[in-house]
Amino acid sequence: MQLSNQIEEVLDTIRPYLHADGGDVELVEVSETKDVVLRLTGNCSSCSMSEMTMTAGIEESLRRAIPDLGQIRAVKEGAL
Numbered sequence: 001m002q003l004s005n006q007i008e009e010v011l012d013t014i015r016p017y018l019h020a021d022g023g024d025v026e027l028v029e030v031s032e033t034k035d036v037v038l039r040l041t042g043n044c045s046s047c048s049m050s051e052m053t054m055t056a057g058i059e060e061s062l063r064r065a066i067p068d069l070g071q072i073r074a075v076k077e078g079a080l
Contacts, residue, residue: 003066004030010065011038013056018042024063028075035070036062 022043029037
């Protein structure tokens with residue numbers, strides 16, 4: 001299975017929680033070195049808890065499912 005598809009599968013398990021708060025996450029890019037760029041959208045892009053959502057929720061879930069990922073970072077909505 002392609003890495004981006006694996007990442008999307010993991011994100012699909014998290015999305016219902018983000019949707020409940022009016023937000024979402026989208027996969028922007030996966031580099032050759034397995035670095036991942038995500039974008040938090042909707043309420044998640046401006047929420048004061050978005051940093052915690054990113055590190056404690058999304059990043060932890062991705063690393064648990066796909067341990068060999070490189071850096072995981074989020075960009076603001078409208079960036080890239």
